[in-house]
Amino acid sequence: MNKPVQVQSVDSGCSDDLILRERGQREVFCGLTGIVWLHRKLQDAFFLVVGSRTCAHLVQSAAGVMIFAEPRFATAVLQDRDLAGMADCNEELDRIVNELLARRPDISTLFLVGSCPSEVIKLDLANAAQRLSVAHHGRVRILNYSGSGIETTFTQGEDNCLKALVPELPEQSATVKSLLVVGTLADVVEDQFMRLFSEMGIESVHFLPPRRATELPAVGDGTRLLLAQPFLGETARSLLARGATLLEAPYPFGVEGTLGWLQAAATAFEVSAQRFETVTAMPAARAERALVHYRELLGGKRISFLPDSQLEIPLARFLQRECGMHAVEVGTPYLDRRMLVAELDLLGGHERLSEGQDVENQLDRLRNDRPDLTVCGLGLANPLEAEGLATKWSIELVFTPVHGFEQAADLAELFARPFTRRERLRFRSCS
Numbered sequence: 001m002n003k004p005v006q007v008q009s010v011d012s013g014c015s016d017d018l019i020l021r022e023r024g025q026r027e028v029f030c031g032l033t034g035i036v037w038l039h040r041k042l043q044d045a046f047f048l049v050v051g052s053r054t055c056a057h058l059v060q061s062a063a064g065v066m067i068f069a070e071p072r073f074a075t076a077v078l079q080d081r082d083l084a085g086m087a088d089c090n091e092e093l094d095r096i097v098n099e100l101l102a103r104r105p106d107i108s109t110l111f112l113v114g115s116c117p118s119e120v121i122k123l124d125l126a127n128a129a130q131r132l133s134v135a136h137h138g139r140v141r142i143l144n145y146s147g148s149g150i151e152t153t154f155t156q157g158e159d160n161c162l163k164a165l166v167p168e169l170p171e172q173s174a175t176v177k178s179l180l181v182v183g184t185l186a187d188v189v190e191d192q193f194m195r196l197f198s199e200m201g202i203e204s205v206h207f208l209p210p211r212r213a214t215e216l217p218a219v220g221d222g223t224r225l226l227l228a229q230p231f232l233g234e235t236a237r238s239l240l241a242r243g244a245t246l247l248e249a250p251y252p253f254g255v256e257g258t259l260g261w262l263q264a265a266a267t268a269f270e271v272s273a274q275r276f277e278t279v280t281a282m283p284a285a286r287a288e289r290a291l292v293h294y295r296e297l298l299g300g301k302r303i304s305f306l307p308d309s310q311l312e313i314p315l316a317r318f319l320q321r322e323c324g325m326h327a328v329e330v331g332t333p334y335l336d337r338r339m340l341v342a343e344l345d346l347l348g349g350h351e352r353l354s355e356g357q358d359v360e361n362q363l364d365r366l367r368n369d370r371p372d373l374t375v376c377g378l379g380l381a382n383p384l385e386a387e388g389l390a391t392k393w394s395i396e397l398v399f400t401p402v403h404g405f406e407q408a409a410d411l412a413e414l415f416a417r418p419f420t421r422r423e424r425l426r427f428r429s430c431s
């Protein structure tokens, strides 16, 4: 779905000599994909994609068709127009928004989501959002962000959406100290973390995005940011500009990542070492026991990541350190060092780290390496399977609850499944 970018060069960095940097054709989904998990989380928001039929097909097939509920996403399909027709385009958009809001009083926040067809690029969606905000003032908040495949990979849609919310967050009083967890989490995972923070004595904890767009958390000098996802660099920078402080931590994948993540909050809120140990010992031990089985299945196996979700580095760290796998190549679309500093410290250092993509080069290296498992986008998975390479769709790692102690084994299971499936197929064909 993503348009190729111009092929440029492959070079290695200066201070980052060991990182292979590539700019070429990419094989990734666009940022519209984020609507799939964002619309489930923000229950009173609506995502109106301003795009083409292709965009409508992508969102519809990724999110599935809702039969029983009123949908919370749609696509305003704009037909091909020249610049002279843009006034009509704006009128058409206003008409669609007015009709939608008249029919759906439950919508408190409307996101106009930009895409990459040329007729949409000509349209100034920021201006449209402002114009419509004035027209519907007091009734609904109207924001815009881009999910265009030219500008975004699939997880960056969430970064753009949350960044659009930051100016809307109320100002937090300078005397209040609070913890803000940033990144979409399944409600069940959010509840688990909330319980752990509460047991540690950290009471003022908020999540962005919240479950309802009308309940936006406040931000200010006393806000401590804990990122739940590594792909939210732009949102984090906007929150830092509002006075917040970023807590440096690994991401809460696996036991080690979750412990490090919780420890960062505990340190910032002066939780004693004894209390931290009391709160985390049991769930961490339970998760470690659940991982033993997966270490047997995955230990010693070689894995490569093609750049897609921006989760590649934390996941490679988890699989190497807790499941005994060997990462051959870890490719990521963007390497945001500030967001990954704690993760890079934990990574083994023997893997080939690559940033960006030139898909043909990457496939050549992959065929040469022949890892036991390749994590990649949907578009590459089937051809690679046909070449005898086992694959895992990276998009599943975003759609499945995988954060925290209770989900550590579920995360390992996602990587074990391709091996058990292959084993079953082999057994059937032998019998």
Ligand code: SF4
Pocket: 001, 002, 003, 030, 031, 032, 051, 052, 054, 055, 056, 058, 114, 115, 116, 117, 147, 148, 149, 150
């Ligand atoms: S935004 Fe661009 S890449 Fe994404 S579905 Fe629409 S046309 Fe395709």
